[in-house]
Amino acid sequence: MISSYRGHYMVEHGGNINGFSASVSFFPTDKIGIVVLTNQNTSNVPKIVYSSIADRxxxxxxxxWNGRAIKAKKEAKEREKATKKTAENTHVLNTKPSHPLKDYDxxxxxxxxxxxxxxFKNDSLFAMMGKEKLLLRHYHYDVFSISGIDKKGKIDTAESDLRFNFISGQDGKIEGVSIPLERGMKPAIFSYKPRTVELxxxxxxxxxxxxxxKGLAKVYLKGKILFVSVPGQPEYETISIGNDTFNFKNLKGFSLKFxxxxxxxxxxxxxxxxxxxxFKQVRQN
Structure with missing residues (x-):
């Protein structure tokens, strides 16, 4: 990142990974370079250290800078408490999901x-986000709170303000989930895709x-893929989702139920x- 540090031209880049934080900053005009490495995750130490060194x-x-960081941390905790209190005030008790839990699978x-x-396993909902495994607990309506699960299967008891808000379409079926992944940004929408079943x-x-x-519809195979065609329309590739049901691959809201x-x-x-x-059609041959 190219910026100005208190009137001095600075090029700086920082980064975090589990257990480590780092910062590399250069002041080309002043011929100064500062590298700070810490064994803390998402730590403020690199910024405090390079700023203090640069000042001297x-x-x-x-x-x-240390005092500023402490003050900022305190203010962040106060905002977090306020956010949690707001969430508690908006929590609607005694509600149920609009679907059986298996429908969210x-x-x-x-x-x-x-x-x-x-x-959906053992009467509970779980989610995999990348390599992170989560337990979904009903919060209210179609909103679910999340708890992390470690590699040993232990569930994190700490509350998270991140929630999954499942979305239903006009047909009442689950069609997506809204998740506020980044603060200050609109929630990300994830579109629903049923699992394919290999036959x-x-x-x-x-x-x-x-x-x-009069042979309105023809259903046939191409390799291991089931296609359907009707007069005057292109052929449609389908995807098996189980229970004798096939979704049209590239046509949302259309499916076949045999x-x-x-x-x-x-x-x-x-x-x-x-x-x-x-629209039901009876087999002719």
Whole structure:
């Protein structure tokens, strides 16, 4: 970062990683370089040290950088308390999620932040954000608070102000989750993607055929992928999500639900589920 330090041209770069903080600053005009390394995570020490050294070397009026840091930390804690109190005041008790917990299971994708894997296990919701495992607890409505889980499976008892706000579409189904990942920024939206279910060639073959009067819809295989076509439209690739249901890969809100009769290998009918309704077509061959 190129900036001015109390009237002196400065080039500085700092960084943090678990257990370490560092800062490298150069004053090209003054021919000074300062490197500070600490074994503390997200520490203020590098800034305090390089600022204090720079003041002395550049013969500037002394500033109590340590005192400023202590004051800033105290103010941050007070803001955190105020935020927590506000959250407690907005916590609505005695509410329930709008869906069974298993309906929140799935993949949630954001182009910038990647994929969050939310899973339903043993009557609880868990999430994987990168390498971090989280337990989701119901807070109110469709909002869930989070607790970290370490490698040994121990749940962090400390409260987090980060919450998952699940979003439902007009059809009532979960379509995303909103998470305020960065302070001062709008919450990031992660779009819902149901898990794909891998099927055998025999299972896929059981859905193929012609459905509806005059062969309205044709369902067929290309390799291990099920396609559907209707007159006057392009063919549509589908993705199996289990329970005899296939989503259209590139058409949001559209899916196929096949029906099978007991003792019959081939599907007897298919329902086209789309935003304007559900349309059932009976197998013709």
């Amino acid at each position: 070397v550049l013969e500037l009026k002394n500033i109590d 799935g993949l949630f994708d954001n182009p910038a932040y990647g994929v969050i894997n939310v899973s 055998s060639a025999a299972d896929l073959e059981s859905y193929t055929g012609t459905y509806g009067e 029906e099978k009769k007991e003792g019959v290998s081939k599907a007897s009918s298919v329902s086209f589920i789309q935003p304007n309704g559900t």
